[in-house]
Amino acid sequence: xxxxxxxxxxxxxxxxxxxxxxxxxxxxxxxxxxxxxxxxxxxxxxxxxxxxxxxxxxxxxxxxxxxxxxxxxxxxxxxxxxxxxxxxxxxxxxxxxxxxxxxxxxxxxxxxxxxxxxxxxxxxxxxxxxxxxxxxxxxxxxxxxxxxxxxxxxxxxxxxxxxxxxxxxxxxxxxxxxxxxxxxxxxxxxxxxxxxxxxxxxxxxxxxxxxxxxxxxxxxxxxxxxxxxxxxxxxxxxxxxxxxxxxxxxxxxxxxxxxxxxxxxxxxxxxxxxxxxxxxxxxxxxxxxxxxxxxxxxxxxxxxxxxxxxxxxxxxxxxxxxxxxxxxxxxxxxxxxxxxxxxxxxxxxxxxxxxxxxxxxxxxxxxxxxx
Amino acid sequence: xxxxxxxxxxxxxxxxxxxxxxxxxxxxxxxxxxxxxxxxxxxxxxxxxxxxxxxxxxxxxxxxxxxxxxxxxxxxxxxxxxxxxxxxxxxxxxxxxxxxxxxxxxxxxxxxxxxxxxxxxxxxxxxxxxxxxxxxxxxxxxxxxxxxxxxxxxxxxxxxxxxxxxxxxxxxxxxxxxxxxxxxxxxxxxxxxxxxxxxxxxxxxxxxxxxxxxxxxxxxxxxxxxxxxxxxxxxxxxxxxxxxxxxxxxxxxxxxxxxxxxxxxxxxxxxxxxxxxxxxxxxxxxxxxxxxxxxxxxxxxxxxxxxxxxxxxxxxxxxxxxxxxxxxxxxxxxxxxxxxxxxxxxxxxxxxxxxxxxxxxxxxxxxxxxx
DNA sequence: ACCTCCGACTAACGCGCGTAACCTAAATCA
DNA sequence: TGATTTAGGTTACGCGCGTTAGTCGGAGGT
Numbered sequence: 001x002x003x004x005x006x007x008x009x010x011x012x013x014x015x016x017x018x019x020x021x022x023x024x025x026x027x028x029x030x031x032x033x034x035x036x037x038x039x040x041x042x043x044x045x046x047x048x049x050x051x052x053x054x055x056x057x058x059x060x061x062x063x064x065x066x067x068x069x070x071x072x073x074x075x076x077x078x079x080x081x082x083x084x085x086x087x088x089x090x091x092x093x094x095x096x097x098x099x100x101x102x103x104x105x106x107x108x109x110x111x112x113x114x115x116x117x118x119x120x121x122x123x124x125x126x127x128x129x130x131x132x133x134x135x136x137x138x139x140x141x142x143x144x145x146x147x148x149x150x151x152x153x154x155x156x157x158x159x160x161x162x163x164x165x166x167x168x169x170x171x172x173x174x175x176x177x178x179x180x181x182x183x184x185x186x187x188x189x190x191x192x193x194x195x196x197x198x199x200x201x202x203x204x205x206x207x208x209x210x211x212x213x214x215x216x217x218x219x220x221x222x223x224x225x226x227x228x229x230x231x232x233x234x235x236x237x238x239x240x241x242x243x244x245x246x247x248x249x250x251x252x253x254x255x256x257x258x259x260x261x262x263x264x265x266x267x268x269x270x271x272x273x274x275x276x277x278x279x280x281x282x283x284x285x286x287x288x289x290x291x292x293x294x295x296x297x298x299x300x301x302x303x304x305x306x307x308x309x310x311x312x313x314x315x316x317x318x319x320x321x322x323x324x325x326x327x328x329x330x331x332x333x334x335x336x337x338x339x340x341x342x343x344x345x346x347x348x349x350x351x352x353x354x355x356x357x358x359x360x361x362x363x364x365x366x367x368x369x370x371x
Numbered sequence: 372x373x374x375x376x377x378x379x380x381x382x383x384x385x386x387x388x389x390x391x392x393x394x395x396x397x398x399x400x401x402x403x404x405x406x407x408x409x410x411x412x413x414x415x416x417x418x419x420x421x422x423x424x425x426x427x428x429x430x431x432x433x434x435x436x437x438x439x440x441x442x443x444x445x446x447x448x449x450x451x452x453x454x455x456x457x458x459x460x461x462x463x464x465x466x467x468x469x470x471x472x473x474x475x476x477x478x479x480x481x482x483x484x485x486x487x488x489x490x491x492x493x494x495x496x497x498x499x500x501x502x503x504x505x506x507x508x509x510x511x512x513x514x515x516x517x518x519x520x521x522x523x524x525x526x527x528x529x530x531x532x533x534x535x536x537x538x539x540x541x542x543x544x545x546x547x548x549x550x551x552x553x554x555x556x557x558x559x560x561x562x563x564x565x566x567x568x569x570x571x572x573x574x575x576x577x578x579x580x581x582x583x584x585x586x587x588x589x590x591x592x593x594x595x596x597x598x599x600x601x602x603x604x605x606x607x608x609x610x611x612x613x614x615x616x617x618x619x620x621x622x623x624x625x626x627x628x629x630x631x632x633x634x635x636x637x638x639x640x641x642x643x644x645x646x647x648x649x650x651x652x653x654x655x656x657x658x659x660x661x662x663x664x665x666x667x668x669x670x671x672x673x674x675x676x677x678x679x680x681x682x683x684x685x686x687x688x689x690x691x692x693x694x695x696x697x698x699x700x701x702x703x704x705x706x707x708x709x710x711x712x713x714x715x716x717x718x719x720x721x722x723x724x725x726x727x728x729x730x731x732x733x734x735x736x737x738x739x740x741x742x
Numbered sequence: 743a744c745c746t747c748c749g750a751c752t753a754a755c756g757c758g759c760g761t762a763a764c765c766t767a768a769a770t771c772a
Numbered sequence: 773t774g775a776t777t778t779a780g781g782t783t784a785c786g787c788g789c790g791t792t793a794g795t796c797g798g799a800g801g802t
Binding site: 078079080081082083085086091107111114115118123124125126128141147148150151152153257258259262288291292295298316318319322323324 | 449450451452453454456457462478482485486489494495496497499512518519521522523524628629630633659662663666669687689690693694695
């Protein structure tokens with residue numbers, strides 16, 4: 001194939017036309033490169049590169065730009081992201097490593113991050129992790145996953161957990177900017193983004209108070225985890241603001257499942273009679289427990305929200321939206337956390353300062369029908 | 372810096388030692404290349420490449436291999452996947468485009484695919500799609516996503532849907548091998564992997580028959596979708612094998628939600644009295660509807676499975692495992708479909724023939740406590 | 743008539759790596 | 773003893789692209 005750029009433009013055009021049918025047919029297998037485009041447009045590859053990357057400070061005639069655009073179109077040229085990354089020394093990729101792939105709970109973090117990355121014209125490489133999966137066949141998967149991501153030359157790392165907690169991030173993550181989502185660095189070095197549990201707890205109880213409830217039962221999680229601590233603290237704040245206190249007798253911890261919620265609700269409900277100290281509302285620290293509480297309440301012939309109002313936490317769609325009545329709950333801002341994570345990473349990789357070492361994201365109240 | 376490989380090995384070693392402290396300290400910023408490793412080990416870059424890629428038909432002394440391994444270790448060398456892909460003309464990447472990122476329903480497909488890809492030493496690029504998201508801000512996202520994946524030079528494409536249906540795949544997907552998961556090509560060209568709905572339906576009803584139920588109510592989905600057609604067909608098969616028929620009066624369609632299931636169950640339960648034709652078991656074509664059916668049953672003072680046995684379909688963990696009693700259901704084999712998708716893609720890209728144009732994957736019965 | 747400047751490009755190098763082809767000294771063989 | 777093989781490498785090229793440092797012809801200025 002003639003490669004001389006000295007070849008007359010007429011000849012080039014003729015050849016190009018001849019190939020057009022070819023190119024748009026099945027003959028084009030793969031590998032249309034920038035050089036092909038350049039040849040077809042009758043310019044140098046450099047010029048094509050300048051045009052395609054919208055380079056400034058470079059004057060290229062409108063006519064040439066058009067010819068190049070046509071050539072791109074006709075040949076079906078598609079840039080090679082890998083080659084570009086190699087030459088430009090930047091990949092436009094972020095990596096996210098998470099056990100979310102395994103546990104669908106907080107898949108919205110990925111969605112939020114994806115969307116934001118898309119807006120920023122960046123690509124998200126998702127890698128699996130086995131943080132919580134000690135018994136699986138994937139021991140050490142997490143380190144290997146980060147390693148793989150670094151081999152792809154990601155410019156930054158997101159590390160997400162399915163539930164709010166402290167984590168230890170593998171050392172290799174230190175080689176690029178890293179942001180934790182829905183968890184925080186137990187070693188206190190890396191920036192993180194977590195839900196504002198405290199405010200969420202306050203909002204929930206405020207909603208109950210606003211509906212006229214003053215005696216509120218709390219179905220608590222394992223009291224040691226950040227979610228329980230924060231949410232309970234918020235609940236106390238709200239009560240305090242109303243001049244009330246949280247009756248310790250009304251706080252029952254249980255296993256974070258529907259069965260646990262059922263048992264806890266039974267304990268509370270059976271301890272008192274109606275009007276004799278029995279709470280008129282239940283704040284369940286997660287939706288699964290609320291699901292169990294529903295059963296306990298219904299079993300006793302009580303109605304929701306008539307006799308007992310219920311408010312949950314987490315907004316697990318499959319539960320909250322399908323319970324009957326639909327559950328009013330406080331949502332965890334997974335999408336926002338994911339998006340903020342990407343934005344924070346962008347700032348970090350650009351060398352800009354970030355707002356704070358630990359950023360809190362609001363947990364909004366989702367009104368449905370259980371209060 | 373001396374680049375002569377003729378330099379005596381002693382000298383090279385000395386220099387290397389001098390640099391070691393440097394390399395293991397903070398001075399290493401980024402960009403340890405194979406050339407660095409080669410220099411440090413006192414060999415040519417080619418040799419390093421041969422060793423690292425375990426190339427056969429090449430004899431390299433054990434001593435040299437060790438020196439190279441040490442150099443890799445000491446310098447913290449990490450291969451550059453992009454450069455490798457460029458040079459070798461293969462990326463080891465598959466792309467998966469799916470609305471699953473948006474709707475967490477079938478995120479297990481991703482997990483299955485990820486795991487299999489990991490075993491095959493391949494990387495999965497996950498891109499969002501807006502197939503079902505007509506009102507979102509992401510119009511045309513899907514085409515753009517595929518385009519992006521092709522720019523990364525993925526070797527194959529997986530296209531996954533959240534629920535079993537026919538889809539139209541964007542044309543650009545034809546440029547690389549493509550496999551559909553949990554959906555099939557409405558144009559009938561691309562290979563696909565779908566759940567075996569029919570067998571699933573049969574298994575469910577067989578389980579009910581085995582428990583002694585002969586009068587079985589069916590809470591149906593929209594009767595036109597593949598899931599409903601297949602599952603119902605399977606149910607009929609199972610009954611036929613037992614010499615029974617499906618009473619059309621016992622098949623009620625409803626909206627695919629808990630409310631829909633509640634309404635449908637009410638219809639069936641209120642039509643008959645106990646022992647007067649009222650079914651003793653309900654086959655709900657999805658778990659959400661089973662959730663609603665639970666309420667209808669409990670509301671009438673009936674017990675599960677004592678008075679009415681219930682069996683679901685889909686195995687939506689958050690529902691099935693947390694209902695009380697826990698729901699016996701037929702699982703959709705998302706993970707297996709994802710894994711099989713990757714395996715099929717591997718065969719395709721290797722030029723091997725695939726088993727069939729449409730591969731069915733079994734839906735296993737998950738025994739819990741509602742039958 | 744000469745110099746300068748500017749518009750419109752192009753030549754050439756390097757990113758990090760895979761790989762075909764080649765090279766050299768020692769061991770083996772006829 | 774000379775020819776040939778073999779172990780153990782090395783040289784050089786190219787993958788597709790970004791980017792710096794030019795080149796070249798003509799318009800404007802003096």
